[in-house]
Amino acid sequence: MALTRTDENELLTALYGGMLEEEPWRLFLLRLLARLRADLAQVAVRPPGGQGWSLAGQARDRRLSAGFVPPEPPRDRMRPGRVYAGAELDGDSPAPARHMRVGLAEAGDLTLSVFREGADFSASDSALLAGLAPHLVIAGRTGGRLERESARIALAERELALFGGGWLLVDGQARLLDGDAATVALVAQGRIMGRAADGRLRLLLPEAEKLLEQAIAGGKPVAPRAGWLWHDPPMQMLVTPPPERKGWALAEARCRIRIRALPQGEGRGAEAAILADLFRLTPSEASFAARLAAGGGIAEAAGALGLTIETARNYSKRIYGKTGTHGQGGLIRLLSACVRGKAAASESSAGPPPPEPPRR
Structure with missing residues (x-):
């Protein structure tokens, strides 16, 4: 029928x-x-x-x-x-x-x-x-x-949040088009980011707002730009071109804003545990490495953990050996990639190469 x-x-x-x-x-x-x-x-x-x-x-x-x-x-x-x-x-x-x-x-x-x-x-x-x-x-x-x-x-969003990350897509007038749930909720709170009546994304830190304006200005392709989104809690932002496959619903996307929340308090403890498992670090070495992965220098990490500079340098040498890196810059890139998943998520050929497996 x-x-x-x-x-x-x-x-x-x-x-x-x-x-x-x-x-x-x-x-x-x-x-x-x-x-x-x-x-x-x-x-x-x-x-x-x-x-x-x-x-x-x-x-x-x-x-x-x-x-x-x-x-x-x-x-x-x-x-x-x-x-x-x-x-x-x-x-x-x-x-x-x-x-x-x-x-x-x-x-x-x-x-x-x-x-x-x-x-x-x-x-x-x-x-x-x-x-x-x-x-x-x-x-x-x-x-x-x-x-x-x-x-x-x-x-995917739970995994992204676990590694302290998030993303937003905006058009040429900085109007918010889409984003992961946690970051969109952050925009709705209006404390670090907000949304104007016309849908435009507003970054409340002046230097962050200026960075976004400069990145999307003009008709040229968006050049990757990085800076601070907020200072307390510490959050970084990376403005990049939008993904190539946007679909008709997001055809107006001008750029993607990637957000990275730096670890604090209990977050560092979780990251230290991850680093200890990945590279067979001792608990003290892992805590020190987590501080370095968050962007602090040797002296800053030593002061935060109550270590002398000499002890901190010894820790760093042992960590270099266990991770197969040479120098603090290489160590920070490797640890940041492992903890934050940046190596897997990177789409820029200009960035650092993926980390090699640690030497045993």
Whole structure:
């Protein structure tokens, strides 16, 4: 049965548009309830290779009995694309039902179920569900892809935050286009960065604001520029050209601002532990190395840790040997790259080469 124009307007727009909503299936299921005069509708999904099914969305009519619990259909016995009556799958089914399963290829499987407390569903109701099958495949695959990408973005942003980093994209008028969640939240706070009424990014440290203005001025390609974004807490900024593959939604991007928060307090302790594991440093050596990785000199690191200059120099020599570096500059570049992930994230051929593995 072909879907009517009303079905297309009411059901398909809700099905496809819902994939962008926080509750993707809700509006579609509510409209399906009204269309079929059903009392409950639900969607269940199973990931590729998975054994268990999970409820992805459910809608109940407000007149449905509070104690009504829909029976779980034997989904693994259902052939994709076929509409089953509840009695076909479970002879003891307490209420009229219709079930349909569709395969979503790389996104797994999906089932759509509708229930009534009263009269059974008609043949035309089953035909409507069958007509929805190809659309459920498209919507399910789209929703699965969006969910995976959302999970990957969330994971990447957590990793970025772990290493004290962030990013923003701005256009030629410094209007904010996009950024990672933590940095956008920092902009919303308005203490270090803010957003003007016209959407323009405002950097509250004057030298940072001037650096951004100079970087995006004129029609020439953006040249990498670095400076301080804030002093307390210490944060650095690097203005670079935008990524080459921006897509149409970010076609107006003029530059990317990379942000690096320097470690303080407990953050240095975590970095010291990382450096100790990577290079087999003693706890004292690792604490000293973490200070150097944050940009401090030998004398500054020695003063912060209560070391004499002679002891600090001995520490630095032992660290040079364990990390395979020569001189403080090479050591700082290596440690910063390892702790902050700068070597992996660098896209500039003018920057320092990736660090070599430590010598054993």
